[in-house]
Amino acid sequence: MPPEAMSEKTENTLSACPMPIGQYTQIVMAHGGGGRLMQQLLERLVRPAFANPHLDQRHDSTVFEVGGNRLAFTTDGYVVKPLFFPGGDIGKLAVCGTLNDLAMSGAKPLFLSAALVIEEGFPVNDLARVLASMNATAQAAGAAIVTGDTKVVENGKGDGLYIATSGIGLIEHGLQIAPAGIREGDAILLSGDIGRHGVAIIAEREGLGFETTVESDCADLSGLVGQLLRAGVELHCLRDLTRGGLAAAVLELAGDAGFDMELSESAIPVAAPVRSACEILGFDPLYVANEGRMVLFVPASAVGRALDVLHAHPLGHDACLIGRVGSVGKGKVSLRNPYDIVRVLDLPSGEQLPRIC
Amino acid sequence: MPPEAMSEKTENTLSACPMPIGQYTQIVMAHGGGGRLMQQLLERLVRPAFANPHLDQRHDSTVFEVGGNRLAFTTDGYVVKPLFFPGGDIGKLAVCGTLNDLAMSGAKPLFLSAALVIEEGFPVNDLARVLASMNATAQAAGAAIVTGDTKVVENGKGDGLYIATSGIGLIEHGLQIAPAGIREGDAILLSGDIGRHGVAIIAEREGLGFETTVESDCADLSGLVGQLLRAGVELHCLRDLTRGGLAAAVLELAGDAGFDMELSESAIPVAAPVRSACEILGFDPLYVANEGRMVLFVPASAVGRALDVLHAHPLGHDACLIGRVGSVGKGKVSLRNPYDIVRVLDLPSGEQLPRIC
Structure with a gap:
């Protein structure tokens, strides 16, 4: 067999082989769950298939x-x-x-x-x-x-x-609000308390009667972002919290921007009924979905002004400083608890709650 | 009961009532079929819900x-x-x-x-x-x-x-290529033979072995339209033929533009294997889906130039003149057969072939 024919044969055989993502040759629920398996699906299959500079944003x-x-x-x-x-x-x-x-x-x-x-x-x-x-x-x-x-x-x-x-x-602004805009020393702000959407969905789906009905935080953040821009707040990056919750959003940004980051657990607001529902369900609020919350990356000098604008808006009145961007790194995100113990966050591998959005 | 309370009651009752589309209180397959029921769903429910001038295009x-x-x-x-x-x-x-x-x-x-x-x-x-x-x-x-x-x-x-x-x-052109651009006396051109996509899908789905395998006409028409524009062809309106086929496309445009139109049955190309498959299946090729064909509305003076460009392109080599726009009217579309008998076309009410696209 001439070498050309052989190489052609090999290519055909390869392209006919099932292409696994991790150990999977079939799609599982967790491929849509906002965690590590979804990231693998996107990084190993979708992005390479559509490769172009726009996706690299x-x-x-x-x-x-x-x-x-x-x-x-x-x-x-x-x-x-x-x-x-x-x-x-x-x-x-x-x-x-x-x-x-x-x-x-x-x-x-x-x-x-x-x-x-x-x-x-x-x-x-x-x-x-x-x-x-x-x-x-x-x-x-x-x-x-x-x-x-x-x-x-x-x-x-x-x-x-x-x-x-x-x-x-x-x-209409001249900023580059994107992962590439994140800088060492940036403050990480959170626009409000977390976990409402996920708890509202699971309670409604499973007919769970918690003491207080938790409403989804589902909301449009475009008006609030417009006010921040009009107030001249220097925004480096914004990310709304959806599947995978606050943890997945910060982990993704840390990885994409190439910085380590640290969050303060006690600074992250979780409403009492959300916290107690999460305790009953065995969920970590950091990983529970939201649909009307965002993290904001701003230079330390802009924190005061950003919080002023956030606090004056109904979707930002519980906003707070929750962490800082550390030095260039592999995207490690550390969570410091009130006892000064540091836990390194990881993307959930599987599926905490399917069909959340 | 004071009149205000009464009127409020009536409104509440009304808004809680199921809102039927025609006789339907539940969605049926034909609401997605490209025919009259889909038109009713869009006209009675979707358009009113989203009412804005852009949808009116x-x-x-x-x-x-x-x-x-x-x-x-x-x-x-x-x-x-x-x-x-x-x-x-x-x-x-x-x-x-x-x-x-x-x-x-x-x-x-x-x-x-x-x-x-x-x-x-x-x-x-x-x-x-x-x-x-x-x-x-x-x-x-x-x-x-x-x-x-x-x-x-x-x-x-x-x-x-x-x-x-x-x-x-x-x-990048200065034309208004839209239903509102259609004028009395416009020629109606068809870019190629019809019915291939629908026949390809039904044959594959049902495992029907026709003598010749019919391939879908599925194709990107943007290159061909670009060539027509660069050649300076005055395009009044374009419409690709999808669900509901040629008949639904021309009927929709006739209704939206407010003109009666006439098509010549013998001028409409249907490939022999598509025609025989349609005969076996009891389908009218005029209503069978396409995915790479379009109708073009051009002034009579532009027909020669348009056909020259179409014929020089692989997706237009069977293009032909199939009809004319008549006078202002309610959107009646007549089909003249070779014996000069005229049949008035109507939107299919139900579903000829679900899940075609």
Whole structure:
């Protein structure tokens, strides 16, 4: 066999082989869970498949320039279960999620799209409620849902309703708000208490009757980010907390930016009913999903001004300084507890709570 | 009861009532079928919920202006079954669909996004194939997939893989290529033979062995539209043929633009294997889905030049003149057969073939 034919044969054989992600040749729930397996799916399969410099921005939205204007572009799919929960529904969640991804680049949201995958048998009235909720949330942010698509799948091939939203926003500031903007010594601020969304979802899904009903924190952060920018706060990086919670967000940023970071456990606010629900369920609030909270990376000199703006806004009144960016490193995130004991955080490997968003 | 209380009561009762679309209080497959029921869902529920002037453009993509630049924005969900079929797969289909929606505004595709909803148990190798196909199709069009999202749902809550793609394109011409651009006397051109995608899908899905394997026409039309624009062809409106086929596309445009139209049945090319498959299946090729064909509305004076450009391109070599725009009307579309008998076309009410795209 001539060498060319052999090498061709080898290539064909290789491309026909199942391509595993870690030990997996099939997708498991944890590949969507915001933890290490999702990171492996993205790093080993999705990013290499689509390799381009825009993906290397490693941010919630991609920023590009058209005719001297900087625009942000983002997309997300929503498969939350149940569709209606205390504090929101899949429609509000989808629109807030997209608005927040735009806001994390400091973009003013302009236009949104919605692609619906509806399961046969889904009540028209529920669909109407979700659409109304989407529109109200978009309008409140000054954005409009301008294009969409509707598909129907057979009963048993969906779960009521899945929504994918995309968004375009306009960047009117001159900053580079992105992981690459993080600097040694930056302060890490948190916009509010954590864990509400995850607890609200699990309580509603499993019919758990906690003493106090915990509402999801599901909210649009674009207005708050706009106020920070107008106040001239020097924002280095923003990240909203979703799947994987505060821990996953900070770990991802530490890894992508290439800095070690330290958080103070006692500074991180967790509301009493969320804390007690987490204790009952065996969850660590640091890893529980949020949908209306963000971490902010600002230079130490900007902390006072940033907190002033945050505290004056309904979505930031519990904001606080929770940590600092250390020196260049491999992205180690340490959590210091009140007894000065330091625990190194890790991405969850598996799935704490599926279908959270 | 005072009148105010009464009227409040009535309103509450009304808003709690199921809101039917036609006689339906639950979504049925035909609400996603490209026919009359889908139109009712969009007109009675989705458009009113999101009411804004951009939706009133009634086109495949929405056009907006940012800093003097015109951009097009579009989204689509894909639930095609099976995921792999002769001539393509869900990845190629999703990217082509979004490229085509941008092309229908004459936009050059720039950036795409992809939101994946993956069913637990889906083979990683199949996912890799689909992602490679998406990337190859985008790259060939000079576009990049720049942002994305991945969700996983439990086994039995999906059907392998659903994809929602969105796209942003740049409009570099000065034309208004949209339903509102259609004029009385415009020629209606068709870029190629019809019905291939629908026949390819049903044959693969049902394991039907026709004498000749029909391949889907799934293709990106953005290059061809770019050539028409560069050749200076005055394009009034473009529409790619998808769910509901040629008939649904022309009926929708006739209704939205407010003109009656006439098509010549004998001028509409249908390949022999597609025609015989349709005869066996009881399908009318006019209503069968396509994924790489479009109708073009041009002034009569531009027909020669348009056909020259079309015929010189691999995706347009069978292009032909198939009809004319008549006078202002309610959107009646007549089909004249070779015996000069005229049949008035209507939107299909139900579902000819679900999960075609």
